[in-house]
Amino acid sequence: MKSKENKDEYIVIIGCGRLGSHLARLLSKARKSVVVIDKDEHSFHRLTDEFSGFTIEADAIEIDTLLRAKIDRADVVVTTTNDDNTNIMIAQIAKTIYNVPKVIARLFEPSRQQVYEELDIQTLCPTILSAIALGDMIIGEEMGELK
Amino acid sequence: MKSKENKDEYIVIIGCGRLGSHLARLLSKARKSVVVIDKDEHSFHRLTDEFSGFTIEADAIEIDTLLRAKIDRADVVVTTTNDDNTNIMIAQIAKTIYNVPKVIARLFEPSRQQVYEELDIQTLCPTILSAIALGDMIIGEEMGELK
Numbered sequence: 001m002k003s004k005e006n007k008d009e010y011i012v013i014i015g016c017g018r019l020g021s022h023l024a025r026l027l028s029k030a031r032k033s034v035v036v037i038d039k040d041e042h043s044f045h046r047l048t049d050e051f052s053g054f055t056i057e058a059d060a061i062e063i064d065t066l067l068r069a070k071i072d073r074a075d076v077v078v079t080t081t082n083d084d085n086t087n088i089m090i091a092q093i094a095k096t097i098y099n100v101p102k103v104i105a106r107l108f109e110p111s112r113q114q115v116y117e118e119l120d121i122q123t124l125c126p127t128i129l130s131a132i133a134l135g136d137m138i139i140g141e142e143m144g145e146l147k
Numbered sequence: 148m149k150s151k152e153n154k155d156e157y158i159v160i161i162g163c164g165r166l167g168s169h170l171a172r173l174l175s176k177a178r179k180s181v182v183v184i185d186k187d188e189h190s191f192h193r194l195t196d197e198f199s200g201f202t203i204e205a206d207a208i209e210i211d212t213l214l215r216a217k218i219d220r221a222d223v224v225v226t227t228t229n230d231d232n233t234n235i236m237i238a239q240i241a242k243t244i245y246n247v248p249k250v251i252a253r254l255f256e257p258s259r260q261q262v263y264e265e266l267d268i269q270t271l272c273p274t275i276l277s278a279i280a281l282g283d284m285i286i287g288e289e290m291g292e293l294k
Contacts, residue, residue: 009286011285018255018274019274019277019278019281022274022275022278023278023281023282025278026278026279026282027282027285027286030282030286032285032286076285078281078285080281102284102285104281104284104285106277108165122284124277124280124281124284126273126274126276126277127165127166127169127273128169129273129276129277129280130166130253130271130273130276130277131166131169131170131172131173132173133271133276134166134170134225134227134251134271135170135173135174135177137249137251137269137271138158138174138179138223138225138249138251139156139174139177139179
């Protein structure tokens with residue numbers, strides 16, 4: 001695994017919706033090498049001039065697409081589509097076939113979280129994150145321990 | 148405005164989707180008084196036994212609904228529906244007509260954030276929050292300053 005500080009860290013983002021495109025922009029600003037995959041070319045309109053990476057218009061469920069994105073050389077793969085099943089399927093391929101060091105899946109249904117973590121796939125659930133953040137804004141305490 | 152530590156703080160949540168229901172559960176665990184409004188009775192199935200508040204099945208766009216929820220006595224109103232326009236409309240009513248001390252609107256479209264904040268309505272954008280959290284997970288730095 002490469003160092004955290006390595007500027008050449010290579011990151012593949014699956015899905016260029018609101019979350020994928022915003023993440024791609026943040027990572028570009030942090031001078032990371034980023035490729036974003038989405039099967040809908042219109043989705044790439046969400047990427048602003050700040051995005052300095054590459055885009056691939058194709059279905060990431062297909063191995064050919066992942067190989068075109070050089071998944072075998074990726075340091076990080078993040079799956080951000082709107083479908084939990086798609087996200088976990090691609091995350092599993094990245095982890096078990098291509099041994100990507102860090103794989104993160106967006107997750108809508110929090111009850112599945114443990115299964116993913118047993119596969120060494122990190123998860124991010126925007127609902128839980130947002131509920132905790134709202135809780136903090138409302139009662140000004142650390143809500144994390146209550147989740 | 149009541150103290151942060153007041154256990155009798157009264158909170159009205161608009162929308163019982165994933166976010167609204169999860170927040171209602173967190174606030175119940177923190178022993179807050181919570182009322183959740185949603186026009187779809189099925190949405191209340193998301194509330195678990197941990198939820199100790201009340202539910203109102205009605206359209207929160209209607210003033211009558213807000214009065215039934217005793218919005219004029221609320222310390223906090225949070226709008227969590229899936230529609231930005233609905234969220235901001237109810238947030239404005241809560242703030243300008245009923246002088247609710249703290250009003251927070253969920254926001255899908257980040258570009259509108261500044262307008263809301265000029266109205267003294269706090270906003271939470273799950274996309275931005277999640278992108279920053281993913282950025283932190285990936286590069287292990289504080290991404291907030293890059294947003």
